[in-house]
Amino acid sequence: MGRPTTRLAMLAAVSLALAGCGGSDDDAATTPATAESAGETSAPPPGGATQTGTQGTGATVPEVELDEPYPATQDLARTLPQGGETLTSPDGHELTLTGVHRLADDRVVVTAVLSLVELPREDFAVNGFEEPALRRAGSRGSEWAPFELTVAGDETTYLPVRDDDERCLCSVIRSGIQEFGDAMTVMTVMSAPADADAVDLGVHGFGDVSDVEITAVPATSTxxxxxxxxxxxxxxxxxxxTVTARLTLASPDDSTGWGRGVYGFTDDQLCLGGITVVGTGRTTGLAEGCVRGVLPAAGQAVDLEATMPDPGTDTLVLLPSNGVPTALQITGDAARGNGEQLVSHDARSRTEGATVAAGERVEIALDTSVLFDLGESTLTSAARRTVAVTVETLEGQAGRSLTVAGHTDSQGDAADNVELSSDRAQAVADALEQQLGDGWTFDVQGYGEEEPVAAETGTLEEVEAAQARNRRVEVTVEP
Known part of the structure; x- marks a missing residue:
């Protein structure tokens, strides 16, 4: 299918991430390479326009109007990152890992090149992928978060970072627009221990990759x-x-097809989705308002400008949803922004049935399939290790006030579920109190099926997976 000259649906997908040290409480010790330190030169001017400044100086390109396509005379050849081992799914999808790059003390970004075989549209989100490789991401498609990360000698499994609404910082794959067979760069931001210099990756639906070196974010402008x-x-x-980024989106002379992949989960198909800035800690600044425009036709380019609240850290990292992360220079003074568009993506890990989300407050979700037999509220013998892991995590926190909340799936009578969830929460609280000793306070609640974290809809497999996520006991350390 050919590309029209103009298209009102701006489906660009880019994340801008700040990484560095100094500037806020979110700062980490790791500083990615910058364009200056790596010897990068600025990008050439777009088209035949005169560019009075270069990337990293804060200057704009005054001879080119925003959102207006123009001939792109610069070299538009795409250079995909060099990859390592290629994994193949049972349905023939191919995934080539291209890098694991340090973003902050508690997280890395995993990048890969993905080539998909054609699937029926209605089966696209699940066929060939195992949960949680693809989760539904509203009207924008399915999130690409197939990885679990481990480190030799560490019993913990590290998971994708997520915000309070369970959204990852990752690529999104969409049926109906993805052109099968083409190679597309994808990424997922993962939790990772600060002292790791190499990791093992389990890729749901594809296989495993071992001993992958963690490197600095590469420096380039394109x-x-x-x-x-x-x-x-x-x-x-x-x-x-406020962070302001000026971007050029260009298509090569021989390009055909539509734009692929989005970051962000807005429902407005006309918006430039997913321009974000991420601090070296948890804070993410989402694009303010709706940046509209057109995708350029073959041999053309378009300039866009996006503004985001500043997380307040030093070094800017370009983190395209379907591109290569890039450490860049940024001008101006760091100052933490504010507003609803400034959110947090928390590091998450799982050990012995306990999944830890480390944000402004620590939340630990305990798997009831490990803690209890079906329909029961007495802790099993297998629960001892889960409780021990929870205690170890809690003792490392400054807070001593705990909320213990029980939850069930939607099966059975609602009143019975409330009672069961309350009894299970109390059993966990009693076990924690026994091991933690004096000085702790407990608020125990049972919510039954009232606060699910996953919709129990879809195929039988999807419903069962959602029910398993909803059956949980959550322990929260109040600051």
């Missing part, structure tokens, strides 16, 4: 985007708690 376009950062500037 990255492949989707399966066709090229994305270039012209400038990045911060002022008064």
């Amino acid at each position: 990255t492949p985007w989707g399966t066709v376009e090229t994305l270039t950062v012209r400038s990045a500037h911060r002022q008064d708690g």
Whole structure:
């Protein structure tokens, strides 16, 4: 299918991540390479325009109007990152791991090149992938978060970072727009221990990759985007708690098809989805308002500008949803922004049935299939290790006030579920109190099926997976 000259649905997908040390409480010790330190030069001017400044100076490109396509005379050849081992799913999808890059003390970004075989549209989100490789992400498609990360000598399994609404910081794959067979760069931001220099990755639906070195974020101003376009950062500037990025999206002369992949979960198909800035800790600044525009036709480019609240850390990292993460220079003074568009993506890990989300407050979700027999509220012998892991995590926190909340799935009588969830929460609280000793306070609640974390809809497998997630006991350390 050919590409029309203009298209109102701007389906670009980019994340901008700040990484560095100094500037806020979210800062980490790790500082990715910058364009200056790596000897990077700025990108050439777009088309035949005169560019008065270069990337990293805060200058713009005054001869080119925003959101207006223009001939792109610069070299638009896409260069995909060099990969390592290629894994193949049972349905023939191919995944080539291209890197694991340190973003902050508690997280890395995993990048890969993905080639999909054609599947029936109605089966796209699940066929060939095992949960949680693809979760439904509203109207925008399914999130790409297939990884589990482990480190030799560490019993913990590290999971994708997520916000309070369970959204990952990752690529999104969409049926109906993805052109099968083309190679597309994808990424997932993963939790990882600060002292790790190499990791093992389990990739749901594909297999395992061992001993992958963690490296610094590469420094460049241009990255492949989707399966066709090229994305270039012209400038990045911060002022008064706001980050402003000027971007060029370009298509090669021989390109066909549509734009691929989005980051972000907005329902508005006309928006430039997913421009974000991420601090070296947990804070993410989402794009403010709706940046609209057109995807460029073959041999053309378009310049876009997006603003985001500043997380307040030092180094800007371009983190395209379907591109290559890039450490860049940024001008101006760091100042933490504010507002609803400033959110947190918390590091998450799982050990012996206990999944820990480490954010402004620590939340531990305990798997009831490990803690209890079906329909029962007496702790099993297998629960001892889960309780011990929970105690170890709690003792490392400053807070001593705990909320213990029980939850069930929607099966059975609602009143009985409330009682069961309350009894299970009390059993966990009693076990924790016995091991933690004096100085702790407990607030025990049972919510039954009232607060699910997953919709119990879809295929039988999807319903069962959702029910398993909803059956849980949550322990929260109040600050």
